[in-house]
Amino acid sequence: MSTVKVGVLGLQGAVREHIRALEASGAEAVVVKNTEQLVDVDGLIIPGGESTTIRRLIDKYEFMESLREFAASGKPMFGTCAGLILLAKSIEGYKEPHIGVMDIQVERNSFGRQKESFEANIDIVGIADQFPAVFIRAPHIVSAGENVEILAKHNGRIVVAREGQFLGCSFHPELTNDTRFTDYFINMVKIARVY
Numbered sequence: 001m002s003t004v005k006v007g008v009l010g011l012q013g014a015v016r017e018h019i020r021a022l023e024a025s026g027a028e029a030v031v032v033k034n035t036e037q038l039v040d041v042d043g044l045i046i047p048g049g050e051s052t053t054i055r056r057l058i059d060k061y062e063f064m065e066s067l068r069e070f071a072a073s074g075k076p077m078f079g080t081c082a083g084l085i086l087l088a089k090s091i092e093g094y095k096e097p098h099i100g101v102m103d104i105q106v107e108r109n110s111f112g113r114q115k116e117s118f119e120a121n122i123d124i125v126g127i128a129d130q131f132p133a134v135f136i137r138a139p140h141i142v143s144a145g146e147n148v149e150i151l152a153k154h155n156g157r158i159v160v161a162r163e164g165q166f167l168g169c170s171f172h173p174e175l176t177n178d179t180r181f182t183d184y185f186i187n188m189v190k191i192a193r194v195y
């Protein structure tokens with residue numbers, strides 16, 4: 001199977017780190033800075049960073065319609081940390097979601113009583129045992145619709161989920177050298193492209 005091309009939304013956040021991780025996993029990686037580039041990629045990662053800042057830049061550069069069209073096209077999307085918040089259909093304390101395509105409700109900064117950032121080894125169904133997950137002011141998934149598969153929890157809170165083409169996690173897989181999470185998403189993109 002030929003290489004897949006995966007975009008990383010390049011408005012703010014851990015963009016370079018995802019590019020490096022994708023390349024380490026053998027995919028072609030593109031920093032997406034304008035809407036035309038979306039047409040050209042087989043899958044898209046929305047990185048971690050600051051969800052409110054990314055949202056402001058999505059509006060400023062008029063990305064929202066194209067992102068929703070991308071989702072409607074069925075191509076895989078992977079949101080990490082702030083990216084998970086951007087994909088969610090519901091955000092606790094907010095009237096409106098951002099992109100709002102994945103059937104989950106999230107709460108921001110929800111590991112607040114622990115250190116601001118921490119690492120934990122977690123088992124993720126179908127992806128990895130003992131994955132070194134780096135949490136940085138991380139959100140968690142409060143509830144999920146019936147078509148959402150819960151793939152991992154940490155301290156009883158949902159931190160990884162998948163709904164068909166949408167994959168989301170609370171932490172930063174791109175900040176470790178463990179390629180298993182990125183490999184899994186690349187595989188989703190390969191399968192989506194074949195069928």
Ligand SMILES: NC(=O)CC[C@H](N)C(=O)O
Nearest residue numbers: 048049050051081082137
């Ligand atoms: N590391 C992250 O992406 C943090 C997410 C950030 N706390 C937010 O709410 O957007």
